[in-house]
Amino acid sequence: MKLSNNFSLEEFEHSYVAIARGINNKAPEEVINNLKKLCENALEPLRQYLNKPIKILSGYRCEELNNAVNGVKNSQHLLGCAADITVENIPHPELFEIIKNHFEFDQLILEYVKPNNSFSGWVHVSWNENKNRNKYFKLG
DSSP, X not given: OBXXXXXBHHHHHOOHHHHHHTOOOOOOXXXXXXXXXXXXXXXXXXXXXXXXXXXXEEOOOOHHHHHHTTOOTXXXXXXXXXXXXXXXXXXXXXXXXXXXXXXOOSEEXXXXXXTTBTTSXXXXXXXXXXXXXXXXXXXX
């Protein structure tokens, strides 16, 4: 199922942890609506700006999967409002700065990038239909 021009529901439901543990990570309808908004308002504009595909490392997480990956209890992944992303050949700190300086978002986190490897970790980006906080920080 297409969520937008360049993103599919399957990308957001896919999880190696879910597969390995037999977790059903199928998104309910209200989550699918949130994923569409995330794609349309945050990820598609970024993809157009970069003119490069965006890889979804972690999208939707059901509660069981969120617990399995030690996600926070109020994770926006549970609602379909967040994605952990990477873009080929763009260092994560640079991707973080591009999003921070050019796009609307609710929360932007540069996560677990090692000092000697700017391609380690990932960038977390979320969208809130009601009110984006434009909150950003680095973690790990």
